[in-house]
Amino acid sequence: MTATVAIGEFARLTHLSVKTLRYYHEIELLEPVAVIAETGYRRYSVDQVEQAHLIRRLRGLDMPLPSIRAVLAAPDPAARDATLRDHLAAMEAELARTRDVVTSLRALLTVPVPMLRVEYRIEPSCTALTRTDRVAREAIGAWCDLAFGQLFEVVAAAGVTQGGIAGATYSTEFFTDDAGEVTAYLPLPAGTPLDPPPHLELTEMPARRYAVAVHTGAFDDFDRTYGALGSHVAEHAAALPDEPIRERYLVGPQHTDNPAEYRTEVCWPITEGEIR
Structure with a gap:
């Protein structure tokens, strides 16, 4: 039988705060395996630790929640990897845009407006x-x-x-x-x-x-x-x-x-x- 732990212990296992875990439960992204009816206490399976780690990393990459849902719901590794590749490509494009903006800002601050030939x-x-x-x-x-x-x-x-x-x-x-x-x-x-x-x-x-x-x-x-x-x-x-x-x-x-x-x-x- 797979062991279960309380939400505080699960927070320690996953480095996700209790507040974050409660929010993920509310939006049905990461639901506990059981909720004690009398107390409302949540219990998580240790089998969910890897899933929680994946969610944490994807949020660290600023992946939108709908995309994370698509990753978690992927029917096979190929479908999951395709979603991840799409997000990484979008991040690379945004990184390139940020570099361009930074370069332009530095020029604005340090390079005078060129004399135009009109x-x-x-x-x-x-x-x-x-x-x-x-x-x-x-x-x-x-x-x-x-x-x-x-x-x-x-x-x-x-x-x-x-x-x-x-x-x-x-x-x-x-x-x-x-x-x-x-x-x-x-x-x-x-x-x-x-x-x-x-x-x-x-x-x-x-x-x-x-x-x-x-x-x-x-x-x-x-x-x-x-x-x-x-x-x-x-x-x-x-x-x-x-x-x-x-x-x-x-x-x-x-x-x-x-x-x-x-x-x-x-x-x-x-x-x-x-x-x-």
Whole structure:
């Protein structure tokens, strides 16, 4: 017969506090094998020690409780290991994001804002294959991967030559509300015969005058380029109200796997007025 112990002894065996064990009982994550009706005292089987140790380690990895349930309920080791691998992959991604943020913060504190070379030009109108959606700022990376993947795939399948540099336009709401309309576009030569699938369309991109600066590298400190360029426009030109900002991806993920090599033009829409 397997031995049972009181909750205090089980806490010593597992390094889980009595408060934690009571909570796990309440949420049915780790239930005692018996509860004495007269006293409400909980008793645990020593066979549950290994399960408690597993829970403790998974919580130490910040695994959400539903995922821990999935691990405990796994029908076999392969299913359990798959859940654990998914969580470890998510942790590694979060660790990489944290490293990027720390690097960016150190640069913000120690590296002065680079002097931007700002040029003024009119981007001519063009026909482009586009995808437009309302996108949350936190989802923009995944959305761009999806949208540009579709644009390049459709153009390649049609045997069409790209007519210019791919880019995207970002509505004012994307910045003010953390979600707004974004259009990914791929310019095409004039008169290109193309029948786009339903989620894409051919769009006439209007001619616009811009103040333009180039951001070099990954997007962790992209806000600094935006801040410097927007400040320059405020001091020397007049921004065009409610006109989307345009980004042109001179060197992007479609060109290199190294984010340090990215080169992105940020195009700030301005009026036809005099440059100060």
